[in-house]
Amino acid sequence: EAPKPLAGRRAIVTSGPTVEAIDPVRYIANRSSGRQGHAIAAALARLGAEVTLVAGPVNIADPAGVTAVHVESAREMLAAVEAALPADIAVMVAAVSDWRAEDAAPQKMKKKPGEAPPPLKLVENPDILKTVGHHSDRPALVVGFAAETNDVAAYARDKLARKGADLIVANDVSEEGVMGGQRNRVTLVTKDGAEDWPDMDKTDVAERLAAWIAGRF
Ligand code: C5P
Numbered sequence: 466e467a468p469k470p471l472a473g474r475r476a477i478v479t480s481g482p483t484v485e486a487i488d489p490v491r492y493i494a495n496r497s498s499g500r501q502g503h504a505i506a507a508a509l510a511r512l513g514a515e516v517t518l519v520a521g522p523v524n525i526a527d528p529a530g531v532t533a534v535h536v537e538s539a540r541e542m543l544a545a546v547e548a549a550l551p552a553d554i555a556v557m558v559a560a561v562s563d564w565r566a567e568d569a570a571p572q573k574m575k576k577k578p579g580e581a582p583p584p585l586k587l588v589e590n591p592d593i594l595k596t597v598g599h600h601s602d603r604p605a606l607v608v609g610f611a612a613e614t615n616d617v618a619a620y621a622r623d624k625l626a627r628k629g630a631d632l633i634v635a636n637d638v639s640e641e642g643v644m645g646g647q648r649n650r651v652t653l654v655t656k657d658g659a660e661d662w663p664d665m666d667k668t669d670v671a672e673r674l675a676a677w678i679a680g681r682f
Pocket of ligand 1: 590608609
């Protein structure tokens with residue numbers, strides 16, 4: 466029987482994209498496989514945590530040993546996360562759409578010959594990580610991710626403060642194969658400094674991050 470350093474701890478993990486309806490058949494979304502978030506949820510559960518995984522639409526299975534809540538939009542994801550509070554640990558990995566259509570059409574918008582395409586007015590979505598990081602029921606440990614293509618550590622430091630997180634796991638998505646792929650190379654940024662981890666499988670990033678988290682309790 467493996468040691469369970471997170472036994473009795475509750476964790477919330479978000480994973481996957483959010484999809485924001487334009488009408489019943491069209492949406493805007495971010496690219497996200499859910500691989501990294503799902504692997505983190507599974508790794509925390511293996512260390513004994515009671516994990517709620519709040520997942521946007523993905524093509525991978527719910528990991529064993531977690532309570533999975535399936536959502537579509539950012540607003541649904543935020544509601545599911547808040548419903549899962551209180552928790553000791555929050556790891557916000559989802560690629561949340563920054564914007565949604567201001568008014569999703571209740572019926573399919575029709576393309577009419579000779580007419581200009583309809584305008585798409587976007588409004589801002591809630592920031593789930595920032596809400597959790599400043600929540601009255603704030604988990605003791607709040608972890609965010611930062612997918613950047615340049616100046617990864619600098620943006621992560623800024624994000625740490627702005628979002629009220631204890632740790633930002635920054636990854637360079639300009640690297641081939643990170644988005645949608647199996648491997649990841651991350652930098653951990655806390656108020657005390659930055660730590661580069663070597664390129665490894667997303668499941669290994671998850672194992673190591675879960676161990677890092679367990680070390681904080
Ligand atoms: O600001 P940016 O989107 O780069 O921040 C990424 C981090 O914030 C990730 O942890 C992501 O899950 C979280 N996030 C969120 N809600 C948003 C946007 C980002 O939880 N609306």
